[in-house]
Structures are given as C-alpha cells and as structure tokens.
Amino acid sequence: MHKSRRNDKAAAAPAGALTMADLARLAGVSKITVSRALSENGIVAAGTRDKVRALAAEHGYKLNVSARNLRLRQSHTIAVIVEMKPSVNRPMSDPYPLELLGGIAQELATANYSVLLTTTRQGALAPAVQAADAVILLGQGARQQAVHLFDRLRLPMVVWGAPGADDAHVVVGSDNRQGGASAAERFVSLGRHHPVFLGDTDHAEMAERHAGFVTHLKAYGIAPLVVNHKAFTAESGFDAVRVLLRRKTHFDAVFAINDLLAMGAVRALIEAGLRVPEDVTVIGYDDIPLGAAFIPPLTSVHQNWHEGGVLLARKALALFRGEKVASETLPSRLVVRAT
C-alpha cells in the first residue's frame, strides 16, 4: 500500500509485478504453497491448488523466470549460434538454416526449453549465451569456430555439419556420402557410363558427396569426370556445362552438389539441343522447392532438415543432462523426378 512501486520508470516492466508472495497473501497461504500449487508435481491439497491457480489466472500472475533459474541453477535455455555468412559464392537462398531452426525450436519447446538465438557477424556473443545449458552451432565453416567456442564457453555443444576426423564435439548432419552414392546408384541403374561430378571438393560436406559418388561408381569400374567448381549459382552451372559441350567432352550424366548448379546445367543442355534426361541425366542436391517447380522438375537428393533440427535439440539436451551422446548422420534420399 505504502510502497508506490507502481510509479517506477515507465511502469512497463514492473507492471505485472505480482509475485508469489502477493498471491500467497491473497490466497491466505504461504509462498511455498503457492509455488507447489503452481508447479506440476507439487504436493498440495486439491482444493488449495485450485484456489491458488484460479487466483493466479485471474490476476494474470507471471512467474519470474530469472528468480527460478537462479534458484534452480539452470537456465532452461539452449543457445543457437547461426553462422550468417552471405558469402559471394554461397547465396543465402538456402532455406535450410530456417528449417533447422524450426525443428530445434519445436523440439526444445516440447521440453519446455527456450532458444536463444545468436548470429556470428556480430562481434561479441550475447552475454546470455554463456548462461545457456548447451550450445547448438549452425553454419558452413563452423568447424574451427566450434572448437574455439567450445574452449571459451565450456558448454555442451552440438554442431551441424559433416562429421570430421576430430571428434572433439558431437556432430549431426545428413549423410552426404550416402547421398553421393545414391546418385551414383541411379546413374548405374540407368546404364550411364560417363558421369560428371560438378562441385567444390574442398568444401567438407561437398567432399563427402564426392567421395560417396566416386566410391560407388568405382565398384562398377566407372571413373567420373570431376569438374571442380567453387561457385554455387545456376549461372555457374550453366557456364560449366557449356564449357564441357564446347570441348566436345563426352558425358551422359551430371551430378551437381547443389540444385542451382543442376538447374543451370539442365538449362545449358537444353539450350544446346540435348534432351534431358534422354541424352543426359541430371541430379541435384538439397531438393529445394524451386527444384520441384523447375521445368523439367529436378531429380535431387533430399535432406530432412526439420528432423535434423529435432535431433540437434535432443542431443544438446542429452549432453546437458550428462548422458553419453554420439554423433549421428541422417539418411538422405534420392527424389526422382523428370531429369
């Protein structure tokens, strides 16, 4: 009554400043009883519980998360660090970070956890990141950064990407090697003997696709022509294939490590008067929506990003709980369409 706290500052933040103590007074019980009544597994008489809950609802009581986190010594928060590098040769057209994010958010929400989002590019990490229970790292060149962060934060960490030799941290990713193999498999089953691999073999994930592709073909005595290509755009795919055609290279199949490259390739082939897939078969990677809407609809290797996000979240939580967690690779599957 006498404490005119309501007149503080903007009265915005402390507006709903109803605490458990207030609620306890209203209900004629003690703080702890209120706490127990509101908590899921508190041992309270049904009558009291209902009364308290009704009162809480009526007055719009909000639990003070900071207080609880402080007392419980945990944050109920997982930090997600997204590497935002709108690099020249890798347009941010990829919907994948957002899909991963969606999966992560969904899974963590069901576990009653919050997602704290941070992007690199901004200099320092938000201070709250170090308070998180665990960290999930998304991004391409994430590897070195990951180690760096790990040392600095000393937090459980899960990384999205290609599993590497260094197993310093848990990695979740889709099976790029198998993806490459499934493309090879299809070429073989179609009787193609002169396939071309189009992509950047220096990139960790792409290297996996390349390895899977080459290895599988080798079993059939087929050695693909590898066109090492740094850029990831449709235009560069178009150009690459045009160069092949101009040189009169003989090939009857193209596996591009990315749908844009594949679409560019298809366009170049058609423009040169070749038929797709009769003369040359083309397989892309990522199965982006545009590929399905492409004309002709693109055959592509699909990755399940949403599920990847869910998995990342689960592993991060498990890691925090001190459970033993292993890296995991998600299967990818070839979606056969018209090319």
Added chain:
Amino acid sequence: MHKSRRNDKAAAAPAGALTMADLARLAGVSKITVSRALSENGIVAAGTRDKVRALAAEHGYKLNVSARNLRLRQSHTIAVIVEMKPSVNRPMSDPYPLELLGGIAQELATANYSVLLTTTRQGALAPAVQAADAVILLGQGARQQAVHLFDRLRLPMVVWGAPGADDAHVVVGSDNRQGGASAAERFVSLGRHHPVFLGDTDHAEMAERHAGFVTHLKAYGIAPLVVNHKAFTAESGFDAVRVLLRRKTHFDAVFAINDLLAMGAVRALIEAGLRVPEDVTVIGYDDIPLGAAFIPPLTSVHQNWHEGGVLLARKALALFRGEKVASETLPSRLVVRAT
C-alpha cells in the same frame, strides 16, 4: 574444500560455479567491489579493478545472468516469434525470415540484448517469453495472433507486415504499395499497355502491392488484367500463364507478387515461343537470390529485409524504454535485370 559441490549431478551446469563471492575472496576484497570492478562504469581504484579483472579472466569467471536479471528486474531479452506455417501454397523457400532475424540479432547484440526465438506451431509459448522486455512478431497471418498475444502478455510488441487500419500495435514493413507502383512505373516507361497482375489480392501485403500497381496505372488510363491466384509456387505461375495463352488473352507484361510465380511465368512464356522481355516483360517480387541466378535473370522488386530487422529491433527497444514509437514503412526498389 569440504563442500564437494563438484560431485553434483553431471557436474556440467555448476562446473564453472565461480561466483563473485569466490572471486572476492581470491582478490581479498568484497563482493560489491568485484561487481563494480567488472561493471563498465563502476567506481573503483584502477589497481583493484585491474587485479580483479585479471583474476576473473584467469579463472574464467562467468557472470550469472539470472541473478543479475533478478536483481535488476529486467531480462535484457527480446522475444521473437516466427510464424512457421509451411503451408501448401507458401513454400518456406523465402529467405526473408532468416534475413530479418539476422538484422534483429545484429541490432540487439550491439545493444547487449539477447534474442529469444520461438515459433508458433508449438503449442504453448516458452515460459521465458513472458519474461522478455518486448516481443517481435514475424509472419504472414500475424495480425490476429498479434492482438491475441498482446492481450495475454501485456508486453511491448512490434509486428512485421503491412500497416493496417487497426493501430493497436507498432508495425514495420516494406512499402508494398510503392513496390507495386514501381512495377507499374516500369511497364509504363516501356510502353506496355496490357499488363497482367498475378497474385492473391486477399492477402494483406499482396493487396497493397496490387493497390499500388493498379492506382499507378490508372493515372495513365491503363487497367491491368488481374489474375487472382492463391498459390505462390513457380508451378502455379507456369500454369496461370499457360491458361492465359490458351485463351489467347492479349498481354505484354506480367507483374507477379512473388519471384517464384514470376519464374514460372517466364518459363511458360519461353516455352510458348514468346520472347522475354521483348514480347512480354515480367517483374517479380522479393528479389530472392534464386531470381538473380535464374536464366534469364529476373527483374524484381527488392525489399531490404536486413534493415527491416534492424528497425524492428530498435523499435522494440524504444518501446520497452517507454518512448513513443510509430509504425514505419521501408522503401522498396525495383531491381532491373533481364526480364
């Protein structure tokens, strides 16, 4: 020494359990002195400050954010709610939520704020959301939801979208009306007299684009053919144009409210033997990276999402501080390429 706290649970969370009190003991000063030494504007002797800071760095001291937030009665957190509706007719290929998110994260980081990410789709909001200092809402059908949330949370809120009649909350969006007008402008300057509008006029933002487009043309006595179209995919753009061609509709320009639609339209035109842009000019909307990589490169209306994110963040913070904040519309601009 005697407190074997280290053996708690997984020893993961309380591992770096170095508190200010510990640090104070090490430095031979009191807690509050440590607090002041670490805070930016604390009044402490230079010697003490350096000593404390060195000690903190050496032992990897981490500030307990929960404790500070509790004491300071604020969360230093802004909740971002992303409406994730992987609806059939609106593929999540749009990179825009991620770009907005990037802008928001960047701006908030410089203000030393954290981003708490939540998606709809998950039933209940994370409990931490109500602790946030403000809320930013991203998503298409956000409008009704927004009001609902506003009432429930009683938090300052900023919404991304088209400014509507109801000014219950602050809205940031790009100028769809102007975007539509700039497409019209280009058609006029090219001397096109039979333009087609392709898109869903029921959708708030699209309706704005339509209005701008029609209004601008009207000044020149031109009435476009409006093809009301619910879907947002390339395929549906393709189909829509094919229908027009089959009906022998006469038109020399197409304005699609989305790049995918536009690309589908271009494809249909080319397939029908028409030349783009000589016979029919096509303008898309959003200027997605895919469009630039399209063959031929797509002319499109560009929206500055990153800046939009920054603006959303700024307004959310201002709102929290109790400042007067108005809705704002960002200019969009036509990027002329080959179509």
Added chain:
DNA sequence: CGGTATCTTGATATCGGTAACATTCGATGC
C-alpha cells in the same frame, strides 16, 4: 594541526523463487 571534502571500499538488504527441514492436525492402529 584540526577539520572537512573526496575517493575507495564494505556491510546489509533485497530481487522472487524453491529445497530442506519443521510443524500441525486428523486418522489409524493396538
């Protein structure tokens, strides 16, 4: 040299919850 102004540091209380232990009270057993 006494006294006050300034600078630096400290003791204490507090933010809003929850764990651990204590207490009350009715029910049950013998």
Added chain:
DNA sequence: GCATCGAATGTTACCGATATCAAGATACCG
C-alpha cells in the same frame, strides 16, 4: 485412549548479483 503415521502447510535459508547507505582512508584547506 494414546502413540504413531502421513498428508498438508509453514519457517528458514539460500541461489548470485547489485543499490543503498555507512565507514575508513587519504588529501587538501586555512
């Protein structure tokens, strides 16, 4: 009828930081 048990609730003490007010140390003034 008395002891015992268990359910329901309360008391107290924290979690780790910071604001407030007070006190000690040092410098400066006439």
